[in-house]
Amino acid sequence: AQSVTQPDIHITVSEGASLELRCNYSYGATPYLFWYVQSPGQGLQLLLKYFSGDTLVQGIKGFEAEFKRSQSSFNLRKPSVHWSDAAEYFCAVGAADSWGKLQFGAGTQVVVTP
Amino acid sequence: KAGVTQTPRYLIKTRGQQVTLSCSPISGHRSVSWYQQTPGQGLQFLFEYFSETQRNKGNFPGRFSGRQFSNSRSEMNVSTLELGDSALYLCASSKIAGADEQFFGPGTRLTVL
Numbered sequence: 001a002q003s004v005t006q007p008d009i010h011i012t013v014s015e016g017a018s019l020e021l022r023c024n025y026s027y028g029a030t031p032y033l034f035w036y037v038q039s040p041g042q043g044l045q046l047l048l049k050y051f052s053g054d055t056l057v058q059g060i061k062g063f064e065a066e067f068k069r070s071q072s073s074f075n076l077r078k079p080s081v082h083w084s085d086a087a088e089y090f091c092a093v094g095a096a097d098s099w100g101k102l103q104f105g106a107g108t109q110v111v112v113t114p
Numbered sequence: 115k116a117g118v119t120q121t122p123r124y125l126i127k128t129r130g131q132q133v134t135l136s137c138s139p140i141s142g143h144r145s146v147s148w149y150q151q152t153p154g155q156g157l158q159f160l161f162e163y164f165s166e167t168q169r170n171k172g173n174f175p176g177r178f179s180g181r182q183f184s185n186s187r188s189e190m191n192v193s194t195l196e197l198g199d200s201a202l203y204l205c206a207s208s209k210i211a212g213a214d215e216q217f218f219g220p221g222t223r224l225t226v227l
Contacts, residue, residue, distance in 0.1 A: 034215065043118075043204055043218035090157065099170035100147040100162030100208065102216060107156065 002027040004093050006105035013081050014113050021076040021108050023091030032094040033074040034102065035065055039087045047089075050074060061085070086112040116141065118207050118219035126225045132193040135222045139186050139207030146188040147216060148180060151202040160203075163188055192224075200226045 003026045013019050025031055032051050036044040048059025055067040065076045074091060088109050092102040119138045127133050139146050148160040159172040163182035180190040186207075192199055202223050206216035 036218070041223075043220045044206075046215055046217065049215050100145050100164065100206075100216070101159045101170050101172070102147070102149075102206075103159070104149075104157035 002031065002093050002095065002098075002103045004091050004103050004105035006089075006091055006108050008108045009106065010109045010111070012111045012113060015083055016080050019076075019078045019081045019085070019110065021089050021091075021110070023074045023076065023105060024072050025074065025091075025093045026072065027093055027095065029095060032096070033065075033067060034092040034094070035059065035063070035074075035076045036090045036092060036104075037061075037087045038090065038107075044090065047076070081110075081112055083112050083114070086110055118205055118217055120203075120205050120219040120222050122222060123220065124223045124225075126227060127195050128227050129195055129197060131195050132191065133195060133224060134189055134191045135203055135205075135224070137188045137190075137205030137207075137219060139188070139205075140217055143207035143209050143217070144186050145208045145210065145214070146182055146186065147206045147208075148188070148190050149204045149206065150174075151204055151221070152200075157204070160190065195226045197226050200224060 005024045034049045035047040038044050047063050048057050050067045088107045090107045091105040094102045121136045145164045147162040151157045162170040166182045177193045182188045202221045204221045206218045208214035208216045
């Protein structure tokens with residue numbers, strides 16, 4: 001069964017500092033990987049996705065993620081965070097035969113301090 | 115292009131009642147998935163519909179059901195509500211079958227008293 005682990009429940013980062021959010025997945029075949037962001041009381045917004053090809057993917061809002069098959073990881077990074085990046089971030093995995101089902105991690109809450 | 119819309123945005127029900135939530139996907143999207151989000155269990159997949167057919171179902175009791183119409187709009191129904199059904203219900207749409215990127219609506223916040 002596929003699973004997603006986000007080891008960090010909560011991260012505090014200073015504005016202007018770099019951010020890295022960890023995601024590890026477990027899946028037998030090649031997974032499709034996603035990062036979503038959720039602001040309070042809102043739905044989820046897709047930041048970036050990995051289906052195949054270049055293992056370093058660029059997303060919106062200055063985010064990027066790197067797929068490392070050997071480590072079963074898909075970590076999200078941003079070089080310099082802005083106060084507006086404070087939100088909850090979810091890593092998700094899907095598969096070609098998953099028929100619309102995404103398996104989500106528990107999420108990482110990011111707090112940005114001045 | 116309009117995003118995924120969900121109605122109502124907020125709902126308060128009492129135990130034992132039933133509720134119907136509605137989701138209108140992005141124009142041209144044929145797949146609709148539903149998720150339940152709670153603080154304790156996180157985001158859990160409920161079911162997915164494509165061309166009016168349920169193709170995948172999560173691990174929820176039969177009280178949770180859904181359907182999709184010919185215009186791709188979808189509804190989910192929860193019968194005999196329990197306190198534990200209080201959650202944010204999210205609908206997501208995607209263009210095609212399989213693992214396409216999903217676009218989420220704002221959700222319906224259901225509170226069961």
